[in-house]
Amino acid sequence: MLSRPRRNRSSAAVRNLVRETELNAGHLVQPIFLLPDPNARLPVRSLPGTFRMGIEEVLREIEQCREVGIHSFMMFPAVPQEHKDKTGTYATADENFYLHAARAIKDRFPEVCLISDAALDPYSTDGHDGVVIDGRIHNDETLKLLDAMAVAQAQSGFDIIGPSDMMDGRVGSIRRALDKEHLTETAIMSYTAKYASAFYGPFRDALDSAPRQLADVPSDKKTYQMDPANVREALREADLDAAEGADYLMVKPALNYLDIIYRLHEAHPLPIAAYHVSGECAMLLAAAERGWLDYEQAASEALLSIRRAGADVIITYFAKDFARWNQARPF
Numbered sequence: 001m002l003s004r005p006r007r008n009r010s011s012a013a014v015r016n017l018v019r020e021t022e023l024n025a026g027h028l029v030q031p032i033f034l035l036p037d038p039n040a041r042l043p044v045r046s047l048p049g050t051f052r053m054g055i056e057e058v059l060r061e062i063e064q065c066r067e068v069g070i071h072s073f074m075m076f077p078a079v080p081q082e083h084k085d086k087t088g089t090y091a092t093a094d095e096n097f098y099l100h101a102a103r104a105i106k107d108r109f110p111e112v113c114l115i116s117d118a119a120l121d122p123y124s125t126d127g128h129d130g131v132v133i134d135g136r137i138h139n140d141e142t143l144k145l146l147d148a149m150a151v152a153q154a155q156s157g158f159d160i161i162g163p164s165d166m167m168d169g170r171v172g173s174i175r176r177a178l179d180k181e182h183l184t185e186t187a188i189m190s191y192t193a194k195y196a197s198a199f200y201g202p203f204r205d206a207l208d209s210a211p212r213q214l215a216d217v218p219s220d221k222k223t224y225q226m227d228p229a230n231v232r233e234a235l236r237e238a239d240l241d242a243a244e245g246a247d248y249l250m251v252k253p254a255l256n257y258l259d260i261i262y263r264l265h266e267a268h269p270l271p272i273a274a275y276h277v278s279g280e281c282a283m284l285l286a287a288a289e290r291g292w293l294d295y296e297q298a299a300s301e302a303l304l305s306i307r308r309a310g311a312d313v314i315i316t317y318f319a320k321d322f323a324r325w326n327q328a329r330p331f
């Protein structure tokens with residue numbers, strides 16, 4: 001036997017020498033669910049270890065994350081029912097606690113990177129990312145609302161706008177709206193290939209944002225989110241987003257879609273983001289709670305695999321924990 005691949009696995013030092021993929025905290029984004037009450041801290045039942053927090057708690061959380069090397073955060077508002085309506089008016093309201101929170105975070109920590117979520121669902125009584133008119137999701141009316149939302153978010157200090165709605169033409173529309181307000185430095189992280197996935201459950205629990213079960217409201221998001229069966233459609237979406245001025249292309253979810261991450265990474269020079277979504281994290285946590293998997297080892301392997309597939313940026317509920325483990329690891 002002339003070739004013995006095991007020689008290159010013979011010790012930790014050797015394995016380190018030949019390691020092809022590195023993952024460090026710098027690539028990770030921690031999602032944050034924000035509540036209006038400044039001191040609130042409520043667990044998300046279906047995602048152990050994740051909390052919905054008021055701004056005071058969030059500031060503490062960000063401080064802890066920064067200590068372990070996490071400097072980027074994706075924020076989602078948990079909007080009380082009384083502020084919701086069909087067109088998401090509260091999204092751009094002066095008193096919007098999400099916008100105020102962004103300002104407070106950037107005042108305290110100017111160097112962190114804050115990513116917004118631009119979609120109607122947290123604000124919508126229908127629970128949809130677009131506006132529902134006559135029982136259908138109206139694409140072009142939604143664009144106007146998204147433009148206004150993105151401008152309000154950028155003016156409040158968000159560094160990157162994250163349109164997660166999957167309406168046609170929204171990246172270009174938001175880019176133009178931002179530029180018109182001289183917000184040329186605000187980037188767009190487009191949810192390029194966002195699939196109509198069964199893995200968003202805990203997130204919808206956290207925000208109480210599931211599509212409503214009403215006769216005149218579509219009961220799922222399949223007319224705008226993508227069919228999990230499709231790859232070439234993701235390439236088409238990527239071409240459009242790149243042409244419309246996106247700064248990042250995102251694939252979501254991540255683990256079941258590693259082939260999509262790989263394909264977009266091969267096809268486009270833009271940075272690729274992958275959203276390791278709530279249900280993917282919840283699955284692993286549930287198995288760990290039962291003692292069926294080791295949380296640290298399984299989560300680290302999942303994140304490394306997403307990176308290996310070609311993700312530059314990984315949005316994951318495990319960001320802070322991973323960063324902690326990574327600090328502690330001698331090798």
Ligand code: PBG
Pocket residue numbers: 117118119120121129164165199200201202203204221276277278279
């Ligand atoms: C909606 C949005 C969703 C997620 C991020 N933005 C849910 C949905 O499309 O219904 C899911 C993220 C997760 O599951 O962690 N704009």
